[in-house]
Amino acid sequence: xxxxxxxxxxxxxxxxxxxxxxxxxxxxxxxxxxxxxxxxxxxxxxxxxxxxxxxxxxxxxxxxxxxxxxxxxxxxxxxxxxxxxxxxxxxxxxxxxxxxxxxxxxxxxxxxxxxxxxxxxxxxxxxxxxxxxxxxxxxxxxxxxxxxxxxxxxxxxxxxxxxxxxxxxxxxxxxxxxxxxxxxxxxxxxxxxxxxxxxxxxxxxxxxxxxxxxxxxxxxxxxxxxxxxxxxxxxxxxxx
Amino acid sequence: xxxxxxxxxxxxxxxxxxxxxxxxxxxxxxxxxxxxxxxxxxxxxxxxxxxxxxxxxxxxxxxxxxxxxxxxxxxxxxxxxxxxxxxxxxxxxxxxxxxxxxxxxxxx
Numbered sequence: 001x002x003x004x005x006x007x008x009x010x011x012x013x014x015x016x017x018x019x020x021x022x023x024x025x026x027x028x029x030x031x032x033x034x035x036x037x038x039x040x041x042x043x044x045x046x047x048x049x050x051x052x053x054x055x056x057x058x059x060x061x062x063x064x065x066x067x068x069x070x071x072x073x074x075x076x077x078x079x080x081x082x083x084x085x086x087x088x089x090x091x092x093x094x095x096x097x098x099x100x101x102x103x104x105x106x107x108x109x110x111x112x113x114x115x116x117x118x119x120x121x122x123x124x125x126x127x128x129x130x131x132x133x134x135x136x137x138x139x140x141x142x143x144x145x146x147x148x149x150x151x152x153x154x155x156x157x158x159x160x161x162x163x164x165x166x167x168x169x170x171x172x173x174x175x176x177x178x179x180x181x182x183x184x185x186x187x188x189x190x191x192x193x194x195x196x197x198x199x200x201x202x203x204x205x206x207x208x209x210x211x212x213x214x215x216x217x218x219x220x221x222x223x224x225x226x227x228x229x230x231x232x233x234x235x236x237x238x239x240x
Numbered sequence: 241x242x243x244x245x246x247x248x249x250x251x252x253x254x255x256x257x258x259x260x261x262x263x264x265x266x267x268x269x270x271x272x273x274x275x276x277x278x279x280x281x282x283x284x285x286x287x288x289x290x291x292x293x294x295x296x297x298x299x300x301x302x303x304x305x306x307x308x309x310x311x312x313x314x315x316x317x318x319x320x321x322x323x324x325x326x327x328x329x330x331x332x333x334x335x336x337x338x339x340x341x342x343x344x345x346x347x348x
Contacts, residue, residue, distance in 0.1 A: 161316060195242065196241075196321070200245075200246040201241050226246070229243060230243075230250075233244075234247070
């Protein structure tokens, strides 16, 4: 193991540049450890975002050697065999400063895809019994573990080319709700995801699936939305 | 891509699957039999079947390609949806005209 790492970090906003730092190499060192070392021991003005450090909150995602990753769950040994690390902000999102991006467009698209649960009952009614082995529930469960880290959104070529595209996370959330029997969103949600920027813009490149740290499959969820919206369109339940 | 364009592009793709297979089979048949251009034209002249077959093929290909070109333009060029749509429509009409000319040349 090398004694030191050469680490290039993005500094500044959109028109910034990479600056290189030397960081001591440690056993079981994560990329987040490296960024934290720079901020605490070399340059306290470095801006980055993290919270849990254990892969639960999804706030520490950055571009590591060209790929979006959770920095807290990425070991340096896995990505920096040559002893070099390049860490930048997530792609496809406005850079606020250094390694911190503005997540607002990401969450706005989540809203546009109607990713909010629409209840069918009040708290005064009995809780509906849903069998875990119900086929629709299984489809909903397949993507329920998304924590909105933005890795899939940063990895998506279609988001890069089409600013209106909702992106994998928002559409995966919509697919979860479409399959949730307790949800009342129904055809209004299908209408929302069938429009411009919706599921039909996906090219199925599958970068989202390849890089999702939760091993979810947004491409499959979007394919499900394509099938479901097409069926609804042909039945006249939604408009073009 | 909108819902309507998506359905049209998928429907024309599905339609072209058997059309392409038959087209390739016809090419193999004609080359294996050593048919000349005159032999082929003698069979296609006045044929409503071949006119319909390749007319449908040209229509499906023109629609399918135009929608695809529209997507490429909206994603990879500064053109907006409206302008990309108009350009793609012109491309589709050009394909349809060239295809119709070729079909008419072998059936009339």
